[in-house]
Amino acid sequence: MKIVLVTAEADPFAKTGGLGEVLGSLPAFLHKQGVDVRVIMPKYSTIPEHLQREFKHLAHFDVQVAWRQQYCGLEGMVYQGVHYYFIDNEYYFSRSQVYGEYDDAERFAFFSRAALESLIHIPGFKPDIIHCHDWHTALIPLMLKEFYSREPLYYPIKTVFTIHNLKYQGVFAGEVLSDIVGLSTEYYSEEALEFFGGVNFMKAALLYADRITTVSPTYALEIQNPFYGEQLDGLLRTRSESLSGIINGIDYEAYDPLNDPYIAMPFNNFPLAKEENKKHLQTITGLPIRGDRALLGMVSRLVDQKGVDLLAHVMEEILEQEVQMVILGTGENRYEEMLRYFAAKYPEKLAIRLEFSDKLAHEIYAGADIFLMPSRFEPCGIAQMIAMRYGTIPVVRETGGLKDTVIPYNEITGSGNGFSFVNYNAHEFLFTVQHALRLYKLDKKVWSNLCQTAMESDFSWDRSANAYIEIYESLV
Numbered sequence: 001m002k003i004v005l006v007t008a009e010a011d012p013f014a015k016t017g018g019l020g021e022v023l024g025s026l027p028a029f030l031h032k033q034g035v036d037v038r039v040i041m042p043k044y045s046t047i048p049e050h051l052q053r054e055f056k057h058l059a060h061f062d063v064q065v066a067w068r069q070q071y072c073g074l075e076g077m078v079y080q081g082v083h084y085y086f087i088d089n090e091y092y093f094s095r096s097q098v099y100g101e102y103d104d105a106e107r108f109a110f111f112s113r114a115a116l117e118s119l120i121h122i123p124g125f126k127p128d129i130i131h132c133h134d135w136h137t138a139l140i141p142l143m144l145k146e147f148y149s150r151e152p153l154y155y156p157i158k159t160v161f162t163i164h165n166l167k168y169q170g171v172f173a174g175e176v177l178s179d180i181v182g183l184s185t186e187y188y189s190e191e192a193l194e195f196f197g198g199v200n201f202m203k204a205a206l207l208y209a210d211r212i213t214t215v216s217p218t219y220a221l222e223i224q225n226p227f228y229g230e231q232l233d234g235l236l237r238t239r240s241e242s243l244s245g246i247i248n249g250i251d252y253e254a255y256d257p258l259n260d261p262y263i264a265m266p267f268n269n270f271p272l273a274k275e276e277n278k279k280h281l282q283t284i285t286g287l288p289i290r291g292d293r294a295l296l297g298m299v300s301r302l303v304d305q306k307g308v309d310l311l312a313h314v315m316e317e318i319l320e321q322e323v324q325m326v327i328l329g330t331g332e333n334r335y336e337e338m339l340r341y342f343a344a345k346y347p348e349k350l351a352i353r354l355e356f357s358d359k360l361a362h363e364i365y366a367g368a369d370i371f372l373m374p375s376r377f378e379p380c381g382i383a384q385m386i387a388m389r390y391g392t393i394p395v396v397r398e399t400g401g402l403k404d405t406v407i408p409y410n411e412i413t414g415s416g417n418g419f420s421f422v423n424y425n426a427h428e429f430l431f432t433v434q435h436a437l438r439l440y441k442l443d444k445k446v447w448s449n450l451c452q453t454a455m456e457s458d459f460s461w462d463r464s465a466n467a468y469i470e471i472y473e474s475l476v
Helices: 018-032 104-121 140-148 176-181 201-208 217-222 233-238 270-285 308-319 333-345 358-367 383-389 400-405 426-442 444-456 461-475
Strands: 002-006 036-042 056-065 068-079 082-088 129-133 158-163 171-173 198-200 211-214 243-245 294-299 323-328 350-353 370-373 393-397 419-421
Touching: 002 018, 002 104, 018 036, 018 082, 018 129, 018 461, 036 104, 056 104, 068 104, 082 104, 104 140, 104 171, 104 176, 129 140, 129 461, 140 158, 140 201, 158 201, 158 461, 171 176, 176 198, 198 201, 201 233, 211 217, 211 461, 217 243, 217 400, 270 294, 270 323, 270 358, 270 444, 294 358, 294 426, 308 323, 308 333, 308 426, 323 358, 333 350, 358 383, 370 383, 370 426, 383 393, 383 400, 383 444, 393 400, 393 426, 393 444, 419 426, 426 444
Parallel strands: 002 036, 002 129, 036 082, 129 158, 158 211, 211 243, 294 323, 294 370, 323 350, 370 393, 393 419
Antiparallel strands: 056 068, 068 082, 171 198
16 A cells, blocks of 8 residues: 655655644554555755755756746655655745745645655556545645546545644635646635635635545534534534544654653653653743642643633642743743743742743643643644653543543542533633642652653553555555
8 A cells, every 4th residue: 555645844854843843753663563654845945054965966857836847856765764845945934934934825726736746757656545634635636636537547546634733725816826736716606615705725625625624523523513614514514424533643752751851851751751851841940949839730832722721711720839831842922921920929839931831741741630621623733742752631621532531530449631611611621620730739649650651641542553554555
């Protein structure tokens, strides 16, 4: 079975969030399962130079972007046993950032067409399935049908499309359809790509992909109702028989508490390691070293989706408890200002770092006692799984992948690996935090068992990779 994954980002070449993290891990695990998997992504100028030096030029050819003919170079390298291919066009991809450019519609329409054209130039490889990820590649199932259906290489190919976050759909002005994508006006209808007067790239995949997946079973159900459906819930209900959810895994080598180079002490002895990593986190963030205080951690974008509005409503009440808190992330200015205010008011309780640091993120996962993730919605979520790997207990809202991975602690049976609340309500969040704090303070044995259960939870990629393989096998 031959699979090609097409993505806008993949770690370590480019990563802006969860998509890059997933596509940095999934290919290697598919490869370990014996799948001939290849990855195609843009050759951004921001790809680290030491990696670019290993790229080999394979071919160059023209790509049609509506009425334009654009140069495309194809370069490749093998990384962790997987063949990676890079679409080279400096006009589109020699930018300071991956997304957010004025011509993103043209950039990713070119990329989608170039990914299809490049298949001719990969020797000895004819894919059975093209697996597309998020809106940047969502035109591929439609382009395959419209532009390549009579080509012998292409017509047997099936497509899978994965929604990593339905909120980001690739919606552009209506003229993009003919002037950029090169499609006729028959596709500018509510039954096709038209979307409130514009063109919606993601609709192309939701309509024309053979199978649709998203990154957790609960999110697959949630997006079929209006609250989570981002105005595509009707279409998703129509395709419900082709839609399934597969929870993301985490890379157990990158997040290995026994061999993590970023943390102060490896977790060979859990109680001692947690104590030392907690002291280290308190020291580097300027908090007093207090072993008797629960240390709350948060690694997040500071936006509404992540529940920061809930945190803002009850921050004062949380900090009035016998706690300390470390928050790492960047986001909306109003939330950054809110955190600065509370950090100044409670300097011995709250430390903030308005940046992103992979090292500090690992130190928070390892050193905190409780991890806060009160998301409004969360397609999958990776941070809660990483936190549990280090025996840090998550407090989450029951949504998407958070509901699928965090089993709420049951005082009667002693089961569970975290704490959760149902309604998107600030005080329900506060009460759940207070419940966790009471257990942490009053029953060290129960808390230790909870930490052990969290660390033993299986979030490896093996199970998820096998679930994708089952979908692939159902199509070939």
